[in-house]
Amino acid sequence: MISKEQKLWIYEIMNKIRYFELKALRLFEENKLRGSVHLYAGEEAVAAAVCAQLTDDDYITSTHRGHGHCIAKGAQLDKAMAELMGKETGYCKGRSGSMHIADFTKGNLGANAIVGGGIPIATGAALAAKLQKNDKVAVSFFGDGASNEGTFHESLNLAAVWKLPIIFICENNGFGISVPVAQSTSVENISDRAVGYGIPGVTVDGNDVFAVYEAFETAVKRAKAGDGPTLIECKTYRTLGHWTGDPQTYRDKKDVEMWRDTKDPIQLFKKVLVDAGDFTAAELDAIEEAAKVEADAAAEFAINSPNPDPADVMDDVFYDA
Amino acid sequence: MISKEQKLWIYEIMNKIRYFELKALRLFEENKLRGSVHLYAGEEAVAAAVCAQLTDDDYITSTHRGHGHCIAKGAQLDKAMAELMGKETGYCKGRSGSMHIADFTKGNLGANAIVGGGIPIATGAALAAKLQKNDKVAVSFFGDGASNEGTFHESLNLAAVWKLPIIFICENNGFGISVPVAQSTSVENISDRAVGYGIPGVTVDGNDVFAVYEAFETAVKRAKAGDGPTLIECKTYRTLGHWTGDPQTYRDKKDVEMWRDTKDPIQLFKKVLVDAGDFTAAELDAIEEAAKVEADAAAEFAINSPNPDPADVMDDVFYDA
Amino acid sequence: MSKKTYATAIRDVIAEEMRRDENVFVMGEDIELLGGIFGCTRDLYKEFGTDRIRNTPISEAAMIGAGVGAACAGMRPIVELMYMDFTLVAADQIINQAAKTRYIFGGKAKIPLVIRGQQGIGRGNAATHSQSLETIFMHFPGIKVACPSNAADAAGLLRTAIRDDNPVMFFEHKALYASKFEVPDDPDFCIPFGQAEIKRTGKDVTIVGSLLYVSRALEAAAELEKMGIDAEVIDPRTMVPFDMDTIIESVKKTGKLVVVHEAHKVAGWGAEVASQVVDGAFKYLDAAPIHLGAKACPLPFNIELENAVVPSVQQIVEAAKKVCYR
Amino acid sequence: MSKKTYATAIRDVIAEEMRRDENVFVMGEDIELLGGIFGCTRDLYKEFGTDRIRNTPISEAAMIGAGVGAACAGMRPIVELMYMDFTLVAADQIINQAAKTRYIFGGKAKIPLVIRGQQGIGRGNAATHSQSLETIFMHFPGIKVACPSNAADAAGLLRTAIRDDNPVMFFEHKALYASKFEVPDDPDFCIPFGQAEIKRTGKDVTIVGSLLYVSRALEAAAELEKMGIDAEVIDPRTMVPFDMDTIIESVKKTGKLVVVHEAHKVAGWGAEVASQVVDGAFKYLDAAPIHLGAKACPLPFNIELENAVVPSVQQIVEAAKKVCYR
């Protein structure tokens, strides 16, 4: 059961992510932002419903499509946008850009531009939690495409035999860049792969906040009880290109429109909240408006922030005691 | 159904492997042979029952425990033993030793000292067969331990989505060196992992020639029909140490004795052959005796063979047209 | 001759070789409909079908291992890596399998395999997508390494690579794909491996650079000319085999050497060149050779930082002046 | 001081550091009951339990990635690789993850991770189990690299590595495990990284070698002494950071340099040393430095072939004589 407070939080986060992404896209199109930028629009329910159940002490690892996870795990839009623009005020002082963004102080162990690269790292964070006997959990977000990398397999097996407190969240958005899942992946549901590790595997509608929330709630209980990992597949869809500038010739425009217009996770969630009488449409619109304003302000902040000083480029390669 | 001729061939191969291994062990103990030597004794039914159904045109990849596969795929004992001793007359001119032994002319794409390293290579050979539209199949042998490597996962998925003519043979001998399967591997049966690739997975008694033979026969039919790969797990046991010189403190002597004395694949097969009236004990004893003589002769050949000339050490790094 | 981009030159050679030899095929991520993210297989699936222009799952180790196996079984695979940085996900299959298979099996295997893709700076791809990796594949024996710096070299070297019966790492540079150059039309146009090209003759200092650093070295040479320093610029074109003779001959003439690359300076291939030149032309050297390369830090995202990590044209000029005592 | 083997020295430091700091733990293949195939964790599971001396599945990428993650989360993991050759199966997790994590997150991560294991020739382990890999981890920035040549260095460097808040690659040598040496008993005995050791002072020629090649260089020095050549032998001990100053100072005195390593010669770290010495001491050099390393072929199984691939003591002697014009 999602508390009213959490519902509001989730709605707010989803909107923050959405407007952050739209703003980033705009900046990219205006040539104010460069590099490989992968937007999360359309998939917000996953990050939000998962991170609603985490504290700053819990860990996540993220992917090349990492803004959503970063924001849901507590990042401020301004510092995140500054990072995307490579500014000194960004979370990573302009070193990472979009693809490696992280707010380490919030337990976010980083976006990871290597597909599948973060899965073992989250597994290690879960191992630390187990060894330290605290109550933390780790979450590894990754895509359908990543489920074909060797690291997926090795990590799920490791986590299963060691009964680590980790939840593997596969965001199946139907494509790895241009390649449809069926062409690259030998199972109907990626959650079927859980069988190969003797752990529970579930597939949920990734655009339904409630479905993701509940599946994750069960998985966290299991993890905290010492029973080990769960694999949750969230079926979703990215409504923008794989990266900013993607011609998207590999998919039908109608599909994109269908998902955008009839399955938008924010609109679906909003309708449920209003229908159930949790909040009025006006209350929710105000939240949306605030998110828009915050995203605009983040862009302003980022644009007006200084670039890092090239003289400092060698800093932080090593930690000096 | 195994033909009488094939039964004889299988029995002969199993004995050749066994006496080859015992001879290699002896040579090692006498300091006439060095390096990492992993013996196959106790697991002969797998290589023999599988390779009985292959021609020289079919491909295999093997493991660090590769003598059995090499012999079953048609290698001569003398050149194989010479390779173990690093001699110029060995299959690889003394470059490979035990861990990378291969007779390429027989479709053996090599023992592979990297655990899991050969699985993608066999997959590629199967891809070649598919592209060339010939009737060849590829077989990848690997251990229980190797099923936890990323290459296992990536290869099974690749073979499954491409419906390649390949059979994955997992030789589950209960241990990866000192580590029992249950401690390293998150499933009861490794064949359960087939579910994660949407392909058939079966577990058979790897010490029973007939069980292995039949499972493989079905898998080959499937492969040749264009329906793709099969994962066959053969439960077996190595009755010698992981490597020559292994103290084996990690397992109960009684277990070893039990497997050696009551489940020896050669003895079990012999009993069936005699009981069924296929062959007389005397006929089979003669085959055993011949294998022993051949192994002894192989050792003689190897001992009397010259070492390679160090002046040639740079040969064969590249192919020169 | 036709003027074409580096990307088109690569695409055309792949197509021509696939027409010539039915055993040639390509596998990689997003190479069918999308034509590879840099267009090096654009539309080829239409002519050759998706058996021979084959999308793979995101499984680089399996992909490269499958290349090795298919090569052993008589095919001539070309594996496209989207970024050469991903060689690290599959390093064992390259260094322990592709490169060693022939040798360890006593010379009995033949591995006609090309692993190609782009690397380097220039697109804000940050630390894991901007590295230059050619040095490590030069260090481990058994695999050839090519680094084309223009469209004609891309065509001539790639054709040689595809026809070679050995594994080849083919390093393209992301910042060169759009650059245009005259490319010979001859369908058998091959550039032999192990032949450096003198891009500019000069008598005062030898500058060795490859990939993006060929044009940067030429820019530096133009600057130097204004100062009355006549630089000879050499592009080795292949790292394995490496044409050290041409460089040593040049240094015997100029007496001074600057080597520059985008790969990290420390233990980069430039150190190998510098030390071999010292070995082969010690008596001719007027000054200690200078070796420039990327600083010892990961490639940062911010463009000014990125540019601060790799050698600049100005640094090449300074280095050349220094060895000329100017 | 206690006389102990290299393997025991390593084991003892691991045990002492685990007692001192409960965040230190070890994971690796066969390290519990078997104590690692070279005995570096022998019986430690009895004292520390199998939570902290932890067998892993055969999954090197996950194991090292788990080390990175556990380090990010406050632990101090030691990952034992059975053979350092297996770094190639996990190269991305080392080079792109462990080494870059701190930098790309703007200095906010701390990765106290040790990846240790043995490498090299001497046991007939052939091509994929006998390589020397330190050069490539020196090339890519972000990870420290240690190469102990005796039991005392193994102890002192390993303790420093475990206490360091950065990732460290710790390269042991299989042929050294049984060798004995006096090791200080001080439970805080640490050898700082980046301090080369002069193993023998001499005035005629500087010989730089590490791991197995320290004793071989010393053997060569003994030979040279008979010929009246007084060699200075230097062990850099760590590759990252690298103490170039000590070597340059030595060469300023001797005027001659030979660098020798077991890693492949081509683009090996010896070329870096030679080229930096040329840069830093050009005017002092009487002869071109000589750099020796393994030939450009995979390590063969046959022992005579194996020995033919790596530099011999005799070759070191010859090289020293050559730079001394003798």
Ligand SMILES: Cc1ncc(C[n+]2csc(CCOP(=O)(O)OP(=O)(O)O)c2C)c(N)n1
């Ligand atoms: C190891 C590796 N291989 C390939 C890539 C290139 N690449 C970046 S994103 C991507 C697709 C990933 O698909 P998926 O995991 O489904 O995530 P999505 O982009 O759909 O969110 C690919 C192939 C990479 N970054 N890393």
Ligand SMILES: Cc1ncc(C[n+]2csc(CCOP(=O)(O)OP(=O)(O)O)c2C)c(N)n1
């Ligand atoms: C990538 C890699 N990791 C580890 C090893 C060391 N090693 C050699 S054999 C072995 C055990 C393999 O177990 P399994 O796959 O079950 O085969 P078995 O030896 O039981 O036949 C290990 C860990 C290796 N050779 N390669």
Ligand SMILES: [Mg+2]
């Ligand atoms: Mg996807």
Ligand SMILES: [Mg+2]
């Ligand atoms: Mg086993």
